[in-house]
Amino acid sequence: MFFPLFIEVIIPLFLPKNYTWAVPAQMQAAVQPGVRVEVQLKNKRYAGIVKKMLDKKPEEFEPKEILNVLDTEPVVYPQQLDLWQWIARYYMCSEGEVMQAAMPANLKLSSESILIWNEERSYDFSDLTDSEYVVAEALELKKELRLNEVQQLLDASNVYPVIKKLIEKGVCHVWEELKEKYRSKTETFVTLHSKYNNEDELADLLNNWSKAPKQMELLLSYLHLVKTEGEVTQPKLLKKSNATAAQLKGLCEKNILVLEKRATDRIRLLPRDIQIDFTLSAAQQKAFDEVQQGFSEKQVCLLHGVTASGKTEVYTKLIEACITQGKQVLYMLPEIALTSQIIRRLQKHFGGYIAIYHSKFNPNERVEIWNKVKTGETKVVLGARSSLFLPFKDLGLIIADEEHDASYKQQDPAPRYHARDAAIYYASLNNARVLLGSATPSIESYYNCTQQKYALVQLDERYGQVELPQISVIDIKKVPAQDKGKVALSPSLIAAIDTSLQQQKQVILFQNRRGYSPYLICGTCGWIPQCRHCDVTLTYHKAKNSLACHYCGTSYPVINTCAACGSHNFNQKNFGTEKIEELVAEAFPNARISRMDYDSVKGKNDHDALIKLFEQQRIDILVGTQMVVKGLDFEHVNLVGIIDADGILNFTDFRVNERAFQLMEQVSGRAGRRDGKGTVLIQVSNPMHPVLQFVKEHDFTRLFQFELANRKQFDYPPFTRLIQVIFKHKEKHIAEEAANIMMQGLKKDFGNECNGPAQPVVDRVRNQYLWEILIKLPKDAARINLCKREIQQQIVIIQSNKRYRGVTILPDVDPV
DNA sequence: AGCACGCCGACT
DNA sequence: GTCGGCGTGCTC
Numbered sequence: 001m002f003f004p005l006f007i008e009v010i011i012p013l014f015l016p017k018n019y020t021w022a023v024p025a026q027m028q029a030a031v032q033p034g035v036r037v038e039v040q041l042k043n044k045r046y047a048g049i050v051k052k053m054l055d056k057k058p059e060e061f062e063p064k065e066i067l068n069v070l071d072t073e074p075v076v077y078p079q080q081l082d083l084w085q086w087i088a089r090y091y092m093c094s095e096g097e098v099m100q101a102a103m104p105a106n107l108k109l110s111s112e113s114i115l116i117w118n119e120e121r122s123y124d125f126s127d128l129t130d131s132e133y134v135v136a137e138a139l140e141l142k143k144e145l146r147l148n149e150v151q152q153l154l155d156a157s158n159v160y161p162v163i164k165k166l167i168e169k170g171v172c173h174v175w176e177e178l179k180e181k182y183r184s185k186t187e188t189f190v191t192l193h194s195k196y197n198n199e200d201e202l203a204d205l206l207n208n209w210s211k212a213p214k215q216m217e218l219l220l221s222y223l224h225l226v227k228t229e230g231e232v233t234q235p236k237l238l239k240k241s242n243a244t245a246a247q248l249k250g251l252c253e254k255n256i257l258v259l260e261k262r263a264t265d266r267i268r269l270l271p272r273d274i275q276i277d278f279t280l281s282a283a284q285q286k287a288f289d290e291v292q293q294g295f296s297e298k299q300v301c302l303l304h305g306v307t308a309s310g311k312t313e314v315y316t317k318l319i320e321a322c323i324t325q326g327k328q329v330l331y332m333l334p335e336i337a338l339t340s341q342i343i344r345r346l347q348k349h350f351g352g353y354i355a356i357y358h359s360k361f362n363p364n365e366r367v368e369i370w371n372k373v374k375t376g377e378t379k380v381v382l383g384a385r386s387s388l389f390l391p392f393k394d395l396g397l398i399i400a401d402e403e404h405d406a407s408y409k410q411q412d413p414a415p416r417y418h419a420r421d422a423a424i425y426y427a428s429l430n431n432a433r434v435l436l437g438s439a440t441p442s443i444e445s446y447y448n449c450t451q452q453k454y455a456l457v458q459l460d461e462r463y464g465q466v467e468l469p470q471i472s473v474i475d476i477k478k479v480p481a482q483d484k485g486k487v488a489l490s491p492s493l494i495a496a497i498d499t500s501l502q503q504q505k506q507v508i509l510f511q512n513r514r515g516y517s518p519y520l521i522c523g524t525c526g527w528i529p530q531c532r533h534c535d536v537t538l539t540y541h542k543a544k545n546s547l548a549c550h551y552c553g554t555s556y557p558v559i560n561t562c563a564a565c566g567s568h569n570f571n572q573k574n575f576g577t578e579k580i581e582e583l584v585a586e587a588f589p590n591a592r593i594s595r596m597d598y599d600s601v602k603g604k605n606d607h608d609a610l611i612k613l614f615e616q617q618r619i620d621i622l623v624g625t626q627m628v629v630k631g632l633d634f635e636h637v638n639l640v641g642i643i644d645a646d647g648i649l650n651f652t653d654f655r656v657n658e659r660a661f662q663l664m665e666q667v668s669g670r671a672g673r674r675d676g677k678g679t680v681l682i683q684v685s686n687p688m689h690p691v692l693q694f695v696k697e698h699d700f701t702r703l704f705q706f707e708l709a710n711r712k713q714f715d716y717p718p719f720t721r722l723i724q725v726i727f728k729h730k731e732k733h734i735a736e737e738a739a740n741i742m743m744q745g746l747k748k749d750f751g752n753e754c755n756g757p758a759q760p761v762v763d764r765v766r767n768q769y770l771w772e773i774l775i776k777l778p779k780d781a782a783r784i785n786l787c788k789r790e791i792q793q794q795i796v797i798i799q800s801n802k803r804y805r806g807v808t809i810l811p812d813v814d815p816v
Numbered sequence: 817a818g819c820a821c822g823c824c825g826a827c828t
Numbered sequence: 829g830t831c832g833g834c835g836t837g838c839t840c
Contacts, residue, residue, distance in 0.1 A: 009840085013817050019840035042839045044818065063840050096817095 003055060006063055007031060009039055009048035010084070012100045012108055014093070014414070018051060022063040031066075033081065034074025036107075038067040038178050045176040047108060049099060051081055068178075075107060077374075077391050079429040086425050093414035101415055102389035104366035106182040113147040115139060115163065115172045127169060131162050136171050144175075182367045184263040188234040190222060190248070191258050205256070215251050218243045222257065234259065266365050272352035276320055280313055287459040288314050292321075294455025295433045300424055302403070302449050303437045305459030306468060306698065307669025308633070311437050312342065314459070315399050316349055318435065323353060323379045327396025327432075331382045332419060334405035335630060340608060343382060350380050357383035357390065385410065385419030388426060395430040398423045403436035403445055404662055420445075439669060440662040440700060443707050462673070469640070469671040469678035471696045475687045476644075486644075486685075488575050488583050493641050493681050497584075497621065501591055505638040506614070507621045509580060510667045512647050514597040514625050515539035515548065516579045517572035520559070527564035529556075541599070542578050580643055581623045588621065596624035629666045635674040640667055645684035649691060657691050661703045664695045 005023040021039050023031050031037065036047045047070055057063070084098040100108075117139040125133050134153055139145055145153075150163065166172050196202045209216050221241035225232045238248065251257045280288060287303065291314065294301040305311040319329045331346070333339055346354055355369045355378040369390070372378040376393035383390075385408055388398075400408070400420045408419040420436065427434045436445055436454070449456035462468060472492075479490045500507050519537035521528050529538045531549035538547035538556060547556040560568055575583075581595045594600075594610060601607040607627075613619050617636055622628060642648070648660045664682070672678020684692065694703040 006840095011817095011840095013839095015817090015839075017840095021840060039840085041817095042819070044839095046817095058840080061840055 005031065006054040006057060007037070007050045007066070008052040008054060009037060009066075010051050010081075010095045010099050011039070011041060011046050011048040012103075013041075013046070013096045015096055016094070018095060020054065020058050020061075020063045021066045022057075024065050027066065027069050030069040030072065032074060033078060034076045035072075036070040036075055038070055040064060040067060040176075043174075043176075045178050047178060049076065049081070051085075051095070070178075075103075075374075075391075077393070079426070080389070080391055082429055083389075083422065083426050087415050087417050087422055093416070097414045098417075101386065101410075101413070104363055104370050106363040106367045107370065108181075114175045114177055115145045115147075115150065115166070116175050117143045118170055118172050128171075129165075132165055132169075132171075135162060135166060139172055182364060185266050185364070186261045187264045189260045189262055190232045190234055190237050191260060192222070192226075193255050193258050196256065212247075212250065214243060214247050217241055218247055218251060219256065266368050274320055274323070274353070275349055275351070276316065277349075278313060280317060281310065281463060283459060283461045284310055284314050284463075287457050288317050290457040291318065291435060291455075294457060298453070298455040299428060300434045300436065300448070300453070301455040301457060302441055302445050303435055303457050303459065304441050304446075304700065305437065305439060306462060307439045307666065308462045308466065308673040309439075309459045310463035311401070311439075311459065312345065313463075315401070315435070315437065316346070318397060318399070319346075319350065319380055322396040323350075325396060327394050328373070328376065328378070328392050329380045329396060330387060330390070330392065330398045330423070331380060332385065332387065332398065332400045332408075332423065333382070334402050334407040335384065339630065341611075341633060346380070346382055353379040355381050357381055357387040359384065359386050385417075388419050388423055392430065395427070395432040397433050397435065398427050399435045399437065401437045403438040404440055404442040404658075406659075440665045443658050443704060446700075446704050447708070464674070466672060466674065467677045468698050469668050469680045471668060471680040471682065471698075473687045473692055473696065474681055474683045475685070476683045477685045486574070488580060488643060489587060490683055493683065494587055496639055496679060496681055497588065497641070500639040501588065501620055503638070504617075504636075506617065506619070506634065506636045507639045507641065508628055508634075508637055508667075508670050509584065509621060509623045509641045509643060510625075510628060511575065511577050511580050511623065511643040512625055512663070513539070513574070513576040513644075514550070514578070514599055515576035516542035518574045518576055520547070520570045521573050522562040522565065522567060523569040523571050524567040525562060525565040527562050529559050529563070531556075539576060540572060542582075543599070574644070574647075577623050577625060584621055584623060591620040592618065593621045593623065594619045596622055596627050598625065598627070601627070626663065628670065629663070632670070633673060634670060637670050638672050638676060638678045640671040640678065640680045642667060642680070642682045642684075645682045645692070646686065649684070649686070649689050657703065657707055660691050661694060661700070664691075665698065665700075668695070 005028050006020050007023055008018045008020055010018055019041070021037070031050060031053070033050050033052060035050050037050055039046055039048050045067065080102070084095050084102060087093075087098045088095040115135075125136055128136055135145070135150055138149075138153055163174070167174065192202075196205060206216075206219075218237070218241045221243075222232060222237055225237060225240060229236075234245075234248065237243075238245065248257065248259075252259055287305065291301050291303060303311060303314065305314075315331065319331070322329045333342065343356060355372060357366070357369050361369070369378065369381075373381060374391040374393060381387050381390060381392075400423055403420055410416050410419070424434050426432075438445075445454065446456075448454045474490050474492050476487060476490060479487045481487050497507050517540045519528055520540055529547060531538060531554055539550055540546075540558070541548055544555070545558060547558055548554070549556075560570070562568070562570070577595055577597045578599075581593060584591070585593055594613070596607075596610055601610060610619075611632060614622055614634060642664060645660075645664065648663055650656070668678075668680040670678075671680050682692065682695070686692075690706060691703065694700070694706070
């Protein structure tokens with residue numbers, strides 16, 4: 001006797017809520033939460049994941065039946081489903097969108113439409129139009145056609161009307177086919193036929209060999225390979241013996257060798273042993289003990305360790321402790337693709353226990369890692385933010401390294417989640433611990449420590465007691481300028497570079513703008529070329545001889561005539577890395593200079609190659625953008641120059657001071673990491689800026705207190721979420737309404753700046769223009785509250801819209 | 817995501 | 829008069 005069974009299914013689409021299907025009696029035994037089921041929605045088929053079992057039939061609609069159950073065991077654990085739900089609610093998206101981001105593409109199935117020829121139809125095509133006839137004729141021949149074949153046939157993108165007509169006229173019908181995309185990798189292995197396992201038989205065979213010398217050679221190669229490598233694959237054997245597949249086939253037909261296809265792992269397994277070949281320094285050991293102590297009381301611990309203090313060694317010990325207890329560890333890094341240094345170090349220590357996972361992996365490999373994590377075979381995952389979605393079986397610890405890094409937050413496709421916050425939630429589901437590590441913690445994490453929510457561990461001495469670099473500020477206003485513009489390289493910086501070069505040391509020059517000059521300005525009327533799509537000034541690139549928008553990437557030819565007054569005298573303003581490189585080359589003609597920015601390192605390999613050159617001291621001066629900061633440990637740098645700190649101190653981000661401190665601290669951290677004290681020179685036109693004082697003293701605590709006093713709120717969920725709404729809404733009126741209300745709240749203070757029709761406003765939001773307005777807000781608590789009230793009102797309106805029914809907007813960023 | 821439906825501008 | 833653009837809405 002079967003009870004009627006209904007299931008809530010997550011479909012990888014943006015749907016306002018999850019839909020319900022009925023389960024036919026014969027499938028009820030196989031259905032459980034976490035398995036994939038094949039369902040029909042509208043007229044497409046999807047593979048969805050069962051979220052919940054329901055025993056009552058929904059009243060408002062008549063559920064359709066599912067078509068198939070695709071798995072015998074769940075592909076995700078219940079915690080995954082819980083995490084997806086949390087992310088969907090917290091970041092205002094559908095669970096389907098989370099699923100889309102979470103699952104490897106090859107575990108998702110998609111349907112492919114196939115047209116099937118209707119045999120019963122008469123062969124009279126007289127009632128068909130030209131394009132219908134073309135398809136019908138092909139169908140008659142092939143009996144079935146795929147959608148993309150029809151597209152090729154008609155050479156038109158819009159084939160649906162034609163297909164619809166053909167169905168109406170009874171020429172064919174449509175079949176939707178779900179396809180499993182994951183394929184296991186098979187390799188052909190070669191083995192000796194069992195009768196030659198006997199030594200005598202084998203010797204007999206070899207001694208009495210008459211014809212086919214090439215086959216003999218092949219057999220000997222095989223015997224050699226077996227001895228040296230144990231297992232022999234077909235391509236390896238053929239390569240070694242330089243033989244053809246036909247010759248191998250000959251041996252097989254004589255029943256001497258046997259070919260066998262076997263599924264193999266794509267992931268090459270290193271030996272599974274742990275090698276810890278270092279001991280912690282006293283300071284590191286103390287930090288390690290404190291973290292352990294912290295974990296016994298709190299779920300989350302923040303490890304605040306100055307640059308080059310050796311946090312990685314502490315992590316390594318913690319990972320070791322965790323896996324010896326049989327638990328799994330997730331080590332998250334903001335941008336995994338760029339940190340081969342850490343990958344190498346951890347692989348050395350944990351060998352086959354560790355797997356690397358990020359979105360650049362090929363889809364089949366990702367499925368294999370997914371499964372290995374699910375069975376618990378893989379103990380340590382080193383990955384980018386997406387690795388948070390892996391189905392850990394027994395998770396003990398999550399490490400979020402460089403915790404402050406903004407790339408933990410996914411910006412563009414939904415779900416716009418913050419991997420650090422989501423990790424804390426996920427860990428709480430698994431009763432696992434979270435270690436946040438950074439030399440420059442985010443204000444919100446540090447705040448949570450002061451509120452006793454997280455444990456705090458300080459590691460404030462560099463490894464080997466190397467001193468922190470000496471930081472000096474150069475007032476660029478006091479440097480006499482040759483022309484009207486600012487000076488890029490002050491005499492003190494030049495002198496310092498000179499000294500470093502003489503000492504055979506390396507220099508990093510940091511300039512946070514790529515290109516040659518960040519903007520052009522008309523010398524006659526002051527007009528500045530801007531991007532057509534974004535309210536952003538265009539940067540002049542000398543190498544490409546073009547103007548580029550650094551926001552949307554559009555490239556324009558160089559403008560010589562002013563669009564406003566028609567004159568031809570443009571001035572180049574400020575300097576980007578390209579120009580700095582040029583100036584440095586002029587000043588130091590004998591030095592080896594390289595540039596590292598988005599333009600000069602296109603591929604991952606370029607980046608690695610440049611790092612290697614620098615490590616091997618084949619470059620003396622490296623000019624670069626933020627890129628020079630990412631997880632790199634250079635030993636011979638003793639001077640870092642920050643060319644233009646003004647640009648950093650005026651970030652167009654509402655976390656101005658926080659970001660400025662982080663960046664300057666991280667950049668200076670590159671200096672004097674191993675031998676001797678490093679020097680940092682900061683060129684700035686406002687040397688009294690408070691953040692500079694904190695940087696000089698390496699004093700994060702003072703920055704934190706400064707921010708706390710100046711900023712009562714750390715994030716503005718209504719703002720961020722509203723912007724997300726505006727971003728994602730195709731329905732213009734909602735976006736307009738939302739933007740308008742937001743603008744009304746802001747207009748009083750910023751006058752006509754925010755006036756105008758709503759569409760440009762939405763565009764400005766997209767261009768982060770609005771952020772520039774928002775950053776001015778935190779200074780006045782009363783004004784924030786005013787705006788927040790208005791925006792919250794707007795959110796109520798958005799919530800009452802039926803598309804957002806069932807979506808909760810939580811009032812706080814706190815994930816726990 | 818797809819696809820249907822519906823409402824306005826440019827055409828045989 | 830219709831064709832076709834995309835803005836809006838619905839799918840269990």
